[in-house]
Amino acid sequence: EDKVVQSPLSLVVHEGDTVTLNCSYEVTNFRSLLWYKQEKKAPTFLFMLTSSGIEKKSGRLSSILDKKELFSILNITATQTGDSAIYLCAVEEAGAGSYQLTFGKGTKLSVIP
Amino acid sequence: DGGITQSPKYLFRKEGQNVTLSCEQNLNHDAMYWYRQDPGQGLRLIYYSQIVNDFQKGDIAEGYSVSREKKESFPLTVTSAQKNPTAFYLCASIRGPGANVLTFGAGSRLTVL
Numbered sequence: 001e002d003k004v005v006q007s008p009l010s011l012v013v014h015e016g017d018t019v020t021l022n023c024s025y026e027v028t029n030f031r032s033l034l035w036y037k038q039e040k041k042a043p044t045f046l047f048m049l050t051s052s053g054i055e056k057k058s059g060r061l062s063s064i065l066d067k068k069e070l071f072s073i074l075n076i077t078a079t080q081t082g083d084s085a086i087y088l089c090a091v092e093e094a095g096a097g098s099y100q101l102t103f104g105k106g107t108k109l110s111v112i113p
Numbered sequence: 114d115g116g117i118t119q120s121p122k123y124l125f126r127k128e129g130q131n132v133t134l135s136c137e138q139n140l141n142h143d144a145m146y147w148y149r150q151d152p153g154q155g156l157r158l159i160y161y162s163q164i165v166n167d168f169q170k171g172d173i174a175e176g177y178s179v180s181r182e183k184k185e186s187f188p189l190t191v192t193s194a195q196k197n198p199t200a201f202y203l204c205a206s207i208r209g210p211g212a213n214v215l216t217f218g219a220g221s222r223l224t225v226l
Binding site (some may be wrong): 004006009032034041042044045046048088090092099100101103104105106 | 117171203207
């Protein structure tokens with residue numbers, strides 16, 4: 001069973017819409033949750049979340065973590081065509097002896113003019 | 114500028130041939146990783162290495178091999194034993210213990226004909 005589940009898997013919106021991407025996880029020793037944006041090739045880092053209820057914000061993007069309910073959301077307001085990408089959620093577990101991330105399948109966001 | 118260089122960007126091979134994908138980093142990072150990305154599958158860990166001359170299998174290591182003779186370099190060989198080698202391969206690195214964010218290369222797309 002997948003440890004990190006993202007939804008929806010794909011989404012098509014119009015420019016200016018607000019979108020919410022979801023990431024739920026089920027790991028034994030949670031350390032952090034990370035969001036990446038992948039446009040064509042290399043994923044680029046967006047946010048790292050470790051504490052519940054503290055919103056991280058960067059421009060039109062924001063993210064928050066709920067460690068009790070084991071999920072995170074990534075919000076994008078006033079979407080632009082440049083937001084079209086695959087958004088990846090990944091979870092780091094503590095105590096593995098090495099740094100490892102478990103990735104979800106990603107949400108493919110398409111923003112149309 | 115520091116970063117991760119993967120080569121080649123695109124590679125075509127006939128079935129049954131071994132191929133080697135290059136990954137070089139000038140970030141002075143200790144740990145390096147290889148991921149495989151298939152459509153709708155997210156990123157899956159193939160191999161990782163925390164120090165020179167040492168590496169560990171990830172979730173899908175069968176049919177792949179790696180070496181880590183230098184800190185900067187972590188080449189991946191896709192052998193003929195890999196049943197479905199056509200995929201997008203991403204190399205990543207991280208500074209070391211306590212660091213949290215992976216830096217990715219631009220990827221190599223392998224197509225087996």
